Amino acid sequence: MAPRRVVITGLGLVTPIGIGAEAVWNALLEKKSGVTRISAFDPSRFQSQVGGQIAGLSTSNAIPKPYRKSIRVMARDIEIAVVAAYEAVKDAGLKTRCMVERGECDGEPNVDPTRFGANIGAGLICADLNELAGALATATDENGEFDIRKWGSDGMNNLTPLWLLKFLPNMLSCHVTIVHDAQAPSNTITCAEASSHLAIGEAFRTIARGAADICICGGAESKINPMGLMRQELLRRLSTARNDDPARACRPFDAARDGTVISEGGGLLILEELEHAKARGAKIYCEVVGFGASSNAHSWSEPHPEGRGITLAIRKALDDAGLQPDNIGLIGAFGSGTVPHDRSEARGIRAVFGDRTAKIPTLAIKGSLGNNGAGSGAIDLSVAVMCLKNQTIPPAVNLEQMDPECGLNVVQGNPVDAPIDAVVSVAYALGGGQNAALVLKKI
Amino acid sequence: MSRRRVVITGMGWVTPLGDDLESVWQRLLAGESGIAKTTLFDASTFPTTFSAEVKEFDLAKYLGPEDAARHKHCNRNAGFALAAVKMAWDAAGLSGATKLDSTRIGIYLGSGEGPIDFDNFVAAAVKGWDREANGGRGDLDARKWCEVASQRLNAITEFEQDPNMAAGHIACQFNIEGPTFNTLTACAASTQAIGEATNLIRRGDADVVVSGGTHSMIHPFGVTGFNRLTALSTRNDSCITASRPFDRTRDGFVLGEGAGILILEEYEHAKARNAPMLAEITGYGSTADAFRITDIHEDGRGGIAAMRLALADAGLEPKDIHYISAHGTGTEENDKIESKAIQGVFGEWATKVPVSSVKSMLGHLIAAAGAVELITCVLAIRDGILPPTMNYSTPDPNCPLDYVPNKARKAEVKTALSNSFGFGGQNDTLVVTKVTME
Numbered sequence: 001m002a003p004r005r006v007v008i009t010g011l012g013l014v015t016p017i018g019i020g021a022e023a024v025w026n027a028l029l030e031k032k033s034g035v036t037r038i039s040a041f042d043p044s045r046f047q048s049q050v051g052g053q054i055a056g057l058s059t060s061n062a063i064p065k066p067y068r069k070s071i072r073v074m075a076r077d078i079e080i081a082v083v084a085a086y087e088a089v090k091d092a093g094l095k096t097r098c099m100v101e102r103g104e105c106d107g108e109p110n111v112d113p114t115r116f117g118a119n120i121g122a123g124l125i126c127a128d129l130n131e132l133a134g135a136l137a138t139a140t141d142e143n144g145e146f147d148i149r150k151w152g153s154d155g156m157n158n159l160t161p162l163w164l165l166k167f168l169p170n171m172l173s174c175h176v177t178i179v180h181d182a183q184a185p186s187n188t189i190t191c192a193e194a195s196s197h198l199a200i201g202e203a204f205r206t207i208a209r210g211a212a213d214i215c216i217c218g219g220a221e222s223k224i225n226p227m228g229l230m231r232q233e234l235l236r237r238l239s240t241a242r243n244d245d246p247a248r249a250c251r252p253f254d255a256a257r258d259g260t261v262i263s264e265g266g267g268l269l270i271l272e273e274l275e276h277a278k279a280r281g282a283k284i285y286c287e288v289v290g291f292g293a294s295s296n297a298h299s300w301s302e303p304h305p306e307g308r309g310i311t312l313a314i315r316k317a318l319d320d321a322g323l324q325p326d327n328i329g330l331i332g333a334f335g336s337g338t339v340p341h342d343r344s345e346a347r348g349i350r351a352v353f354g355d356r357t358a359k360i361p362t363l364a365i366k367g368s369l370g371n372n373g374a375g376s377g378a379i380d381l382s383v384a385v386m387c388l389k390n391q392t393i394p395p396a397v398n399l400e401q402m403d404p405e406c407g408l409n410v411v412q413g414n415p416v417d418a419p420i421d422a423v424v425s426v427a428y429a430l431g432g433g434q435n436a437a438l439v440l441k442k443i
Numbered sequence: 444m445s446r447r448r449v450v451i452t453g454m455g456w457v458t459p460l461g462d463d464l465e466s467v468w469q470r471l472l473a474g475e476s477g478i479a480k481t482t483l484f485d486a487s488t489f490p491t492t493f494s495a496e497v498k499e500f501d502l503a504k505y506l507g508p509e510d511a512a513r514h515k516h517c518n519r520n521a522g523f524a525l526a527a528v529k530m531a532w533d534a535a536g537l538s539g540a541t542k543l544d545s546t547r548i549g550i551y552l553g554s555g556e557g558p559i560d561f562d563n564f565v566a567a568a569v570k571g572w573d574r575e576a577n578g579g580r581g582d583l584d585a586r587k588w589c590e591v592a593s594q595r596l597n598a599i600t601e602f603e604q605d606p607n608m609a610a611g612h613i614a615c616q617f618n619i620e621g622p623t624f625n626t627l628t629a630c631a632a633s634t635q636a637i638g639e640a641t642n643l644i645r646r647g648d649a650d651v652v653v654s655g656g657t658h659s660m661i662h663p664f665g666v667t668g669f670n671r672l673t674a675l676s677t678r679n680d681s682c683i684t685a686s687r688p689f690d691r692t693r694d695g696f697v698l699g700e701g702a703g704i705l706i707l708e709e710y711e712h713a714k715a716r717n718a719p720m721l722a723e724i725t726g727y728g729s730t731a732d733a734f735r736i737t738d739i740h741e742d743g744r745g746g747i748a749a750m751r752l753a754l755a756d757a758g759l760e761p762k763d764i765h766y767i768s769a770h771g772t773g774t775e776e777n778d779k780i781e782s783k784a785i786q787g788v789f790g791e792w793a794t795k796v797p798v799s800s801v802k803s804m805l806g807h808l809i810a811a812a813g814a815v816e817l818i819t820c821v822l823a824i825r826d827g828i829l830p831p832t833m834n835y836s837t838p839d840p841n842c843p844l845d846y847v848p849n850k851a852r853k854a855e856v857k858t859a860l861s862n863s864f865g866f867g868g869q870n871d872t873l874v875v876t877k878v879t880m881e
Contacts, residue, residue: 124556182731189625
């Protein structure tokens with residue numbers, strides 16, 4: 001039996017530069033930046049005061065009306081995923097339970113729920129401090145210090161009964177599967193910035209082995225909250241030099257970069273078995289042909305100096321695709337914008353592509369977006385899909401002078417048209433050591 | 444081409460009843476309880492004052508002082524996992540193995556998030572709360588919060604909270620460079636991890652995968668969360684009997700902690716190095732309820748589908764299953780619907796196949812529960828004896844199956860099935876079988 005082929009039939013993006021794949025694509029071509037001074041809370045005491053924030057997130061317009069009451073138990077990460085799911089399903093022309101109940105299509109759902117799976121990457125979802133701090137403040141003694149006995153007896157009752165469910169990482173997937181009625185395998189990958197690629201890779205395998213015909217997959221995260229910013233700041237990963245020029249703060253691979261920028265966003269893609277997609281007359285963007293993953297075995301906290309794990313992941317993905325490095329027309333880099341991570345990634349890529357690295361156009365979009373955490377990879381991959389479709393590569397904003405230690409051929413200045421037959425997209429966890437790569441091919 | 448077979452060649456665990464594979468197993472067969480008053484924090488005024496804690500955990504006992512020092516900052520989850528991997532790795536004979544290809548060894552864990560740095564987090568939250576703001580309703584003063592938090596929180600503790608850190612520590616300690624994943628599908632996580640790890644090996648993406656789960660939610664916010672959901676037993680005056688799966692007087696689950704790790708290996712790879720083959724993973728099924736985040740579908744739809752998929756994957760009929768390790772949490776809803784789902788799949792056979800829940804003794808290890816329970820299935824197959832469901836005294840008409848009440852039972856087990864169901868409707872089932880040599 002021939003192996004089942006897997007294609008991409010829908011893209012759903014929710015980012016600081018736009019909602020929907022077309023909007024994001026156009027914003028990238030126009031070199032827009034979604035990074036601004038943080039307005040969700042007062043950042044003035046933080047060292048890094050800039051971030052990528054999503055404007056106009058309307059979760060209630062992405063779900064059936066009776067489900068709106070559930071929004072109050074959704075962390076921001078979950079809302080982003082729910083909106084991304086709506087965008088993806090709409091783009092794929094799927095008549096799911098959500099679309100039928102919303103009256104956006106006629107008749108009955110055209111998706112068999114038992115063959116519809118989900119595989120969604122999630123971050124470490126931060127508790128909502130506005131809610132939690134207020135509750136904790138009710139359990140203090142006469143000196144204003146927290147008293148755990150008061151918390152146990154009374155204070156905790158100030159939290160809504162469903163409080164815990166707001167922050168479980170599998171709730172991205174749970175809400176999405178409930179809203180769209182997806183009952184096939186549902187998985188949640190929590191490997192920081194590698195999560196989306198790993199989740200999409202797993203969805204690819206799930207369909208290939210026949211456990212589902214369609215999977216909604218990708219990831220979402222929001223670090224735009226005081227705790228999210230504080231954690232990255234303590235880890236010294238953030239740009240602090242350009243608080244007065246936010247749009248220029250995130251500069252992957254640029255010689256003058258000084259760190260990444262927190263952000264929020266996500267992407268969900270519809271992966272579908274080829275014959276299934278053809279049978280329903282779906283628009284097919286491209287085929288997923290390769291997946292590879294690896295671990296750094298040298299450190300759980302620092303990037304590998306030679307990017308060994310990244311090399312391993314790319315090689316495995318190329319092997320899996322049956323392709324050679326020469327077949328790759330576009331490299332989708334992760335490009336977080338920290339000095340050591342960008343160098344590690346670039347070296348890992350160069351080890352695979354050798355001298356050709358300087359000739360292969362490379363995509364790096366975080367200058368416009370900031371670091372979307374567990375949602376990053378799905379946004380990167382979706383933009384790579386658009387490059388493949390349009391045979392055009394948007395430029396990296398803020399890349400003025402390539403760090404000679406990196407030496408990648410990242411497209412800068414203006415969009416470049418290029419013949420692209422196959423793309424490799426790379427992701428890695430900034431901490432923890434997981435790496436993943438996916439290969440897409442024109443169909 | 445027939446598909447690659449996946450066998451279990453090593454197992455290790457850290458549980459509320461100890462860490463030694465054999466002695467914990469004997470304690471489970473004897474019906475002992477790992478549940479006691481909570482000591483990890485002052486829970487005396489919480490609705491639930493007890494839990495199943497891992498006692499006196501010291502990573503150096505497993506890794507030696509030098510390596511333990513290297514991992515000294517890792518949180519409770521990662522520490523449990525490192526210890527359990529070490530025991531499983533040694534049992535599988537991998538410590539002395541010289542020809543291992545590190546790029547062909549993977550990790551698929553269901554590790555929970557690390558506990559919040561509670562005292563410091565709370566101090567910042569309380570000091571950052573401006574009671575007067577927002578017309579007296581109060582609001583977070585982010586400037587004040589930042590000043591306190593930046594002084595009190597520290598980078599390493601925050602960094603180690605990410606759920607992928609256990610995998611990161613394991614990869615470094617055991618030199619693993621193959622595909623690495625962490626799944627966190629609540630209480631189903633480690634069963635899902637083992638099922639997906641099985642598929643990694645079957646497909647040829649790895650020859651060996653370190654799999655299982657690790658979790659501790661015995662911390663103030665963990666207990667707060669479950670207490671607010673009214674999911675925990677509040678039988679504070681009799682905590683040893685509080686975990687009562689399938690009993691009519693059950694009133695919730697008991698929170699436990701620990702890790703369960705299994706070394707999964709491709710059959711020929713294991714054979715070539717004369718590794719012990721403890722059991723074979725023959726079936727995996729995974730589904731979503733797609734119903735509600737708070738309730739299980741009342742017909743047990745998702746659980747039924749997961750069990751059926753696992754049986755089909757194994758090429759087995761319901762009557763081929765000799766033992767079911769239930770999710771069996773001891774909540775009103777789970778036990779009723781799981782029993783119904785088993786009846787839905789097994790029909791007439793449902794009352795003949797013994798079903799038990801070791802959560803009656805270990806409590807609920809959340810992300811780690813499924814892996815620990817799968818280990819008990821492997822041991823039941825090996826020894827021909829079933830662990831009991833303890834504290835079973837009052838039959839529930841909604842739970843009409845044979846729950847192996849209160850006493851271990853001898854039974855020949857060739858194949859066992861293990862269920863795990865997570866909050867939000869995640870359902871995962873594994874089937875393990877005695878190994879037949881080719």
